Amino acid sequence: QTVVTQEPPFSVSPGGTVTLTCGLSSGSVSTSHYPSWYQQTPGQAPRTLIYSTNTRSSGVPDRFSGSILGNKAALTITGAQADDESDYYCVLYMGSGIRVFGGGTKLTVL
Amino acid sequence: EVQLVESGGGLVQPGGSLRLSCSASGFTFSSFVFYWVRQAPGKGLEYVSGITNNGGSTYYADSVKGRFTISRDNSKNTLYLQMSSLRAEDTAAYYCVKGYSNGWSHFDSWGQGTLVTVSS
Numbered sequence: 001q002t003v004v005t006q007e008p009p010f011s012v013s014p015g016g017t018v019t020l021t022c023g024l025s026s027g028s029v030s031t032s033h034y035p036s037w038y039q040q041t042p043g044q045a046p047r048t049l050i051y052s053t054n055t056r057s058s059g060v061p062d063r064f065s066g067s068i069l070g071n072k073a074a075l076t077i078t079g080a081q082a083d084d085e086s087d088y089y090c091v092l093y094m095g096s097g098i099r100v101f102g103g104g105t106k107l108t109v110l
Numbered sequence: 111e112v113q114l115v116e117s118g119g120g121l122v123q124p125g126g127s128l129r130l131s132c133s134a135s136g137f138t139f140s141s142f143v144f145y146w147v148r149q150a151p152g153k154g155l156e157y158v159s160g161i162t163n164n165g166g167s168t169y170y171a172d173s174v175k176g177r178f179t180i181s182r183d184n185s186k187n188t189l190y191l192q193m194s195s196l197r198a199e200d201t202a203a204y205y206c207v208k209g210y211s212n213g214w215s216h217f218d219s220w221g222q223g224t225l226v227t228v229s230s
Binding site (some may be wrong): 011034036038040045046047048051052079087089093096097098099102103104 | 147154155156157160167168169205210214216217218219220221223224
């Protein structure tokens with residue numbers, strides 16, 4: 001059973017930089033997993049931020065960036081703003097149409 | 111502009127059935143893979159089911175396999191999820207999600223969701 005891991009609740013100061021990560025319970029995350037990231041604010045539908053590791057979805061500000069850091073996928077927010085306070089989910093592609101969500105990380109900006 | 115509008119949610123008793131629909135507009139529906147993603151109250155996102163652009167290939171999470179059926183009508187620009195033998199743990203907001211391309215691509219555009227409540 002593949003488990004995609006994300007951090008517990010995180011906080012960042014306004015204007016600060018934060019990196020959220022997405023790992024595997026067994027093995028390393030690579031570009032072959034086509035990591036993608038989604039933002040969800042309470043009561044709203046998710047929004048696609050990043051796909052294929054580091055490609056920003058249309059309209060996503062460039063303060064959001066994706067990468068592989070070590071054996072995990074990473075989402076970095078540079079210059080955090082108050083409206084970045086959200087839940088962030090990563091998804092990894094496991095082949096054959098199978099995509100697995102991480103449990104999400106709640107980010108507080110304060 | 112991509113628009114995805116889900117409908118069909120509501121209250122259903124355990125063991126009952128429900129059919130969700132997702133009406134799409136603003137793009138060529140038949141060119142894209144589609145998905146259903148759900149979120150139980152206060153919980154994270156779960157990928158439930160997917161269907162390729164021509165309906166030739168489908169995916170189901172183990173949690174719904176044998177109970178849910180995904181389908182699409184490209185002539186009506188509509189995606190469906192037929193849910194049967196519903197359980198309390200199927201209670202969730204169900205999101206219709208457009209993929210980025212015709213194959214098993216990432217989740218691209220999201221509908222606003224429809225709420226399914228399974229309770230007696």
